[in-house]
Amino acid sequence: MVIPATASIPVSGTQQYTAIETFSDGTSYDRTVASVWTAPDLVPVGAAGVATISNTSPTIAVATGVKLGTSTITAKYTVSGVTKTATAILTVNAVTSVSFVVTPATASIPVSGTQQYTAIETFSDGTTQDRTAASAWTSPDLSGSGVATISNSSPTIGVATGAAIGTSTITAKYTVGGITKTATAILTVNAATSASFKVTPATASITINGGSQQFVAIETFSDGTSYDRTVASAWTAVDLVPVGAAGVATISNTSPTIGVATGVNRGTSTITATYTVSGITKTATAILTVTAPNPGPAAPGPDLKTVAPYGIIAWDAITINAGSHIYGNVALPGGVMASVVGPGTKDGGVAPHLTASAVTNSAGVTPGEINTTDNGTLTPAQLTQLQTDLKSVYDDLMARAAPVTPLTTIASAAGKNGGTFPAAAPDLSGYVLSPGIFTTAGTYGLSNTSGPLVLDAGGNPDAVFIIRSTGLGISGLTSTTGSVLLQNGAQSKNIFWVMDNLTVGGGTFFQGTVVAGHVITLNTFANVQGRMLAGALSAASGAITLSGTNVITVPQ
Numbered sequence: 001m002v003i004p005a006t007a008s009i010p011v012s013g014t015q016q017y018t019a020i021e022t023f024s025d026g027t028s029y030d031r032t033v034a035s036v037w038t039a040p041d042l043v044p045v046g047a048a049g050v051a052t053i054s055n056t057s058p059t060i061a062v063a064t065g066v067k068l069g070t071s072t073i074t075a076k077y078t079v080s081g082v083t084k085t086a087t088a089i090l091t092v093n094a095v096t097s098v099s100f101v102v103t104p105a106t107a108s109i110p111v112s113g114t115q116q117y118t119a120i121e122t123f124s125d126g127t128t129q130d131r132t133a134a135s136a137w138t139s140p141d142l143s144g145s146g147v148a149t150i151s152n153s154s155p156t157i158g159v160a161t162g163a164a165i166g167t168s169t170i171t172a173k174y175t176v177g178g179i180t181k182t183a184t185a186i187l188t189v190n191a192a193t194s195a196s197f198k199v200t201p202a203t204a205s206i207t208i209n210g211g212s213q214q215f216v217a218i219e220t221f222s223d224g225t226s227y228d229r230t231v232a233s234a235w236t237a238v239d240l241v242p243v244g245a246a247g248v249a250t251i252s253n254t255s256p257t258i259g260v261a262t263g264v265n266r267g268t269s270t271i272t273a274t275y276t277v278s279g280i281t282k283t284a285t286a287i288l289t290v291t292a293p294n295p296g297p298a299a300p301g302p303d304l305k306t307v308a309p310y311g312i313i314a315w316d317a318i319t320i321n322a323g324s325h326i327y328g329n330v331a332l333p334g335g336v337m338a339s340v341v342g343p344g345t346k347d348g349g350v351a352p353h354l355t356a357s358a359v360t361n362s363a364g365v366t367p368g369e370i371n372t373t374d375n376g377t378l379t380p381a382q383l384t385q386l387q388t389d390l391k392s393v394y395d396d397l398m399a400r401a402a403p404v405t406p407l408t409t410i411a412s413a414a415g416k417n418g419g420t421f422p423a424a425a426p427d428l429s430g431y432v433l434s435p436g437i438f439t440t441a442g443t444y445g446l447s448n449t450s451g452p453l454v455l456d457a458g459g460n461p462d463a464v465f466i467i468r469s470t471g472l473g474i475s476g477l478t479s480t481t482g483s484v485l486l487q488n489g490a491q492s493k494n495i496f497w498v499m500d501n502l503t504v505g506g507g508t509f510f511q512g513t514v515v516a517g518h519v520i521t522l523n524t525f526a527n528v529q530g531r532m533l534a535g536a537l538s539a540a541s542g543a544i545t546l547s548g549t550n551v552i553t554v555p556q
Helices: 380-399
Strands: 006-010 014-016 018-022 028-030 036-038 051-053 062-065 069-079 082-093 097-103 106-110 114-116 118-123 128-130 136-138 148-150 159-162 166-176 179-190 194-200 203-207 212-214 216-221 226-228 234-239 249-251 260-263 267-277 280-291 310-313 317-320 325-327 329-331 436-440 444-446 453-456 465-469 475-479 484-487 495-499 501-504 509-516 520-522 527-533 543-546 551-553
Touching: 006 014, 006 062, 018 069, 051 069, 062 082, 097 166, 097 179, 106 114, 106 159, 118 166, 148 166, 159 179, 194 267, 194 280, 203 212, 203 260, 216 267, 234 249, 249 267, 260 280, 310 325, 310 380, 310 551, 380 465, 380 495, 380 509, 465 475, 475 495, 484 509, 495 501, 501 509, 520 527
Parallel strands: 006 082, 106 179, 203 280, 310 329, 310 527, 317 543, 325 551, 436 465, 444 475, 453 484, 465 495, 475 501, 495 509, 501 520, 509 527, 520 543, 527 551
Antiparallel strands: 014 062, 018 028, 036 069, 051 062, 069 082, 097 118, 114 159, 118 128, 136 166, 148 159, 166 179, 194 216, 212 260, 216 226, 234 267, 249 260, 267 280
């Protein structure tokens, strides 16, 4: 549809039209710029036509009355070979122009000072039309010395600039239908001098990826007046400390975002505005700090409490096959040493430690200790607390509200800070997930069919990812040979998987802390940068099986 459906303007009056397309789901889109506009007469009245309508920016879809009569305003929008047409009725009425004036009538500015002028036409019915953009502006002076200049270019149309002390006659001429109207104002350029040129804010902080800051350049004169030089300045953003080709920030020199800086990389940038008038250049600077973005709706991560140093926790049983290494503590809050079995263990409930080949100290971790109800250094009360803390982490991760945004494809998940996958949860191969909470009631897959699962922190090392399955009695994730890849600052210590049961496929490189209600299985050669914590619900079963040559490293 074209809006408004009906309108009435005088000869030389104008009317802005808009073309709107509405869809069956209630959404609508503005097609004004994309449409082709015409204004044929409803009843032929001669060659000149009743009205004209613009197809050129910045006046697209602005109709102008030419003579009395009625015109059919028509918008045609074509996409994928289909053309859609909508119309409106415009009446050009008998109202007459009674005045054309420039405001302000008088003004005084210093050399290099500026003044915005406006041209207004008033009609016999009391309506007014702004003719500033449609007028031709001049600024003659009696001495001929060039007291002032005035712009005829967007976005500064009608802006006069003082060039020399004296008086200038500001003149606007507006022509429509062969009739030219002229109005004038008096501009005095006084002896006030420039006292300062500054960029504000002097310091600012924004985030990477979407963080922005509007900077403004202000010139102040000796008489106390000040002028906004933002649009007239040239802006640059130079790294205070070089950080590489990408730079810390960019800043716009294009309308309508002139002076808007955008964060690109973490660091500090010197924002500079340079303003030149009458051969004199003035420069001012500000400091912009670009930080990592907020961690996202998942942040902060759960408080792991006493669970933090553990590479493995299982409620009642652990099976460790040959060649496996655990860089972190091990505990069975509800089991005994005899429940830890496999060729890499000392069974029979005798030794409180796994052999050196199975539990290893690494990267500042000082573990190597297995705690059960009948062995180890933890008291029964401490083991109970460990299980309580594990359950608390599980409950925290399960209770957090995930966005309801439906995620069904790789494209639909791109850039989303969390969302909800269908019960028929997808193979996460090829997905690139941003920080947030991702949830399903079903089972995730993880293969290498479309590449690894990528967790992208967007440059924020504190970004938190929570991936969960709320289904009980099922495997919340069953991987084959897929892997988890971290990029742009993502860290395994900030990644959390929560579900009832989980199977990590052979050869998978897995990252993050897994908190499982019941059972975790690592197939042969599956390696983990994170934690494998099973039995959070401490019910019938809370077991972990390491099938062989598995490495689990607690992240630092």
